[in-house]
Amino acid sequence: DAKTTQPTSMDCAEGRAANLPCNHSTISGNEYVYWYRQIHSQGPQYIIHGLKNNETNEMASLIITEDRKSSTLILPHATLRDTAVYYCIVRFQGGSEKLVFGKGMKLTVNP
Amino acid sequence: EAGVTQFPSHSVIEKGQTVTLRCDPISGHDNLYWYRRVMGKEIKFLLHFVKESKQDESGMPNNRFLAERTGGTYSTLKVQPAELEDSGVYFCASSQGDRALGEQFFGPGTRLTVL
Numbered sequence: 001d002a003k004t005t006q007p008t009s010m011d012c013a014e015g016r017a018a019n020l021p022c023n024h025s026t027i028s029g030n031e032y033v034y035w036y037r038q039i040h041s042q043g044p045q046y047i048i049h050g051l052k053n054n055e056t057n058e059m060a061s062l063i064i065t066e067d068r069k070s071s072t073l074i075l076p077h078a079t080l081r082d083t084a085v086y087y088c089i090v091r092f093q094g095g096s097e098k099l100v101f102g103k104g105m106k107l108t109v110n111p
Numbered sequence: 112e113a114g115v116t117q118f119p120s121h122s123v124i125e126k127g128q129t130v131t132l133r134c135d136p137i138s139g140h141d142n143l144y145w146y147r148r149v150m151g152k153e154i155k156f157l158l159h160f161v162k163e164s165k166q167d168e169s170g171m172p173n174n175r176f177l178a179e180r181t182g183g184t185y186s187t188l189k190v191q192p193a194e195l196e197d198s199g200v201y202f203c204a205s206s207q208g209d210r211a212l213g214e215q216f217f218g219p220g221t222r223l224t225v226l
Contacts, residue, residue, distance in 0.1 A: 038154075041200070041220070041222075042219060042220075043115070043202050043204070043217030043218050043219050043220050044154065044202070044204075044215075044217045045217065046214040046215060046216070049213075097142060097144070097159050097166070097167070097206075098144065098156035098159060098167060098170070099144075099146075099154075099156065099215060100156065101146075101153050101154040101155070102153060103153060104153075
């Protein structure tokens with residue numbers, strides 16, 4: 001699975017959009033981009049995933065660049081409950097089903 | 112619908128003792144995964160069941176760890192004998208379908224402390 005690079009941390013004001021970047025320059029054509037988050041000491045929570053098209057669900061939007069070397073997770077209206085560690089994961093279709101977690105990025109939403 | 116449940120939530124044992132962790136996946140989910148985070152490290156994959164079969168156990172650290180999923184429902188992860196470095200949080204996750212590229216639903220984890 002391709003390696004991902006995320007900033008260590010980021011702050012965001014409550015109510016504003018949070019844009020979380022991720023670099024995955026070695027991604028291959030069959031690899032999907034997944035985002036999970038871990039709030040405090042709870043289990044990781046799935047947010048969204050995509051291959052090459054932009055995706056949106058009730059939690060967030062995922063914007064993947066045309067060359068697929070980077071992506072941005074957008075939380076449109078961040079709340080205090082969105083404070084968490086966010087993981088960008090690249091996952092190969094047809095390979096192991098496992099998730100490979102990196103260090104992630106700590107997002108702090110401030111009042 | 113109930114989510115993934117894990118038992119116990121916390122366990123404190125002495126080095127050399129045995130501990131068994133249990134995971135109940137979401138009903139109907141054929142895929143069950145175990146992960147763990149040991150102190151200061153990243154969350155690491157341990158193994159993956161499809162129903163009662165071990166699909167991938169490449170992350171199991173050594174033969175002191177034994178995972179079972181008899182009947183393809185709940186799973187147990189036994190550590191025998193436990194060592195200090197086994198301390199951490201053990202997460203279970205489940206997903207449905209035979210091509211599990213979708214969402215993995217995680218349980219709250221079991222925090223294991225080995226003294």
